[in-house]
Amino acid sequence: MEKFSLGSENLDLRIRIAELEKELADYRSGAAKNSNANGHATHVLDGEDDDDDDDEQNGLNPQDQDDKAVKLDLDEFRRYGRQMIMTEVGLDGQLQLKRSKVLLIGAGGLGCPAAAYLAGAGIGTIGIVDHDLVEPSNLHRQIMHTVEKVGQPKVKSIISSLKRINPNPKYIAHNYALTPENSIETLEKYDLVLDCTDSPQTRYMISDACVLLGKPLVSASALRSDGQLVVLNNPPGEGPCYRCVFPKPPPPESVLSCGEGGVLGPVVGAMGVLMSTEALKVLLSRADKKKRRKPAHLSPDIRPADAKDTPKREESPEQKKFYMTIYSAFSDTPFRTIRMFGKRKTCQACSPVATITKESMKNGSLDYVAFCGGKGSGKYPPLTKDEVINVEEYNKLRENKEGGLLVDVRDDVQFGMCALENSINVPITTILTLPIAPDKDGIDGGERTPVPIPSWLPRDTSTPIYFICRLGNDSRIAVQRLKKSGLVKGNVIKDIKGGLWEWSRKVDKTFPLY
């Protein structure tokens, strides 16, 4: 009996198990039906890749063919869903981003935020060029670098940070300086370039390479509380290039780096973020939204947003206008968009009369440093031996109370940060307003109203005057300028070589370096 009852119980359980298994099977097939939308869409896009002529017209490399059968896995739907549900993105847009190869040149204040958002957005391949090492003075704005990365190559540091944001993209480190010789080879594998560098010569070089390779270029820059952003050579061959906008380089003495002029972290950060937006816009414009009308469960006429997309693509290039965005953080109207002239008919790089070729770049015959007037060459006047004193010698004089008049020519903000005891502050801009002594012919060199002898100058001829600044450049100008003024006669006037930087390194290590 017991055995029999166990047997019938066993049978009941078997029936129940069968019922549950059927339920589970039904549930699973239902779930599959629900997820069919995704599967279907992916399939449509696989098919879509058969006719990718448009992409090639837009500058994608034909050798990218093997990358084009791109799909998204379920984790990627989760990860990118928030941007994919935007009409500007969609599945087609997301797949386009995944197919794309973007090169960032510079892993600094612009490159860090730009790369972070591009990595986050799911760009398929991200290359980064930089040859610098992470320094403590980078950390206030270069947000992908952290304390423990100081001393590491920037490309290594940024890629390790980007992987923590999104491990999916393929990251390529170019741990070298971009040169005319290697720029073509470096850029040609990519679809789009971001110029995140910090000098005029690299900006001309990158623009030239992008024109020659038919790559759009997102270019931005920042200094102090200002930023500028422009998308160049977009679409390739139609939009102006950097040389169209700035045919002549600025005089080198007018060029300031962030190290010289200073920069507010979020200002350069904002420009970097805007660069990533512009990069996404360029890439998304290549996604073929026409294909969106096809999903079987949606009729085209209930998606009016899409109806607009088609005519947009047909827009004639003649009507396209080109703009630059300028940002002045402390201005009442911080963001402004200004309309640019556009392509220049005589442009050396992108016009029919262009003279710059891939060969001239590759063989190094283009000297961008010389074109831009040489970095700092002629920027600061040469001084004779007896117009210069080194920090150790000056320190000895100070110890013997023979320090004379020590004039710090930094601006008042920097003087307020740290200054040598008993130094006085006369900013270089004030020194430059000194009158210039009339020359022999009695012609007044300066046309401004004559300035009376400034109160800070010694009235006797025995007090030596020493000029100091942060790095020993402006102090040289001060020496030369004071001599030209003819306001002091007979006094020793000297530049303290290497400035406060040298002072801190060789005399007083407790003096702040910045």
Place this chain on the structure above:
Amino acid sequence: MSADTIPITVELAGGLELLFDNEKKLNIDLPAKTGTGDAANINYLVDYLCVHHMKDTRREMFEINGTVRAGILVLINDADWELEGEGEYELQPKDTILFVSTLHGG
């Protein structure tokens, strides 16, 4: 005497304000005619700014060969001056002229 002067606004950005004692905006009544009787144009404005408003003595940081130096964008009412005739553009009342130095930092 409105015919004698043209009221315009000059804005300075990208670091050029440092040449003008940190003034980012100048409201100027520009003489309508130059010394030689020509209508005031942008090149005249550049010279006028150097003489009357610039505090820094390095004139070459702003003006070279009678016009703005390379590396300064000039915007006439928010459009590139090349769309308007560059230095020859004759100023109109209430124009806003923006001088922006190109930046290279990053």
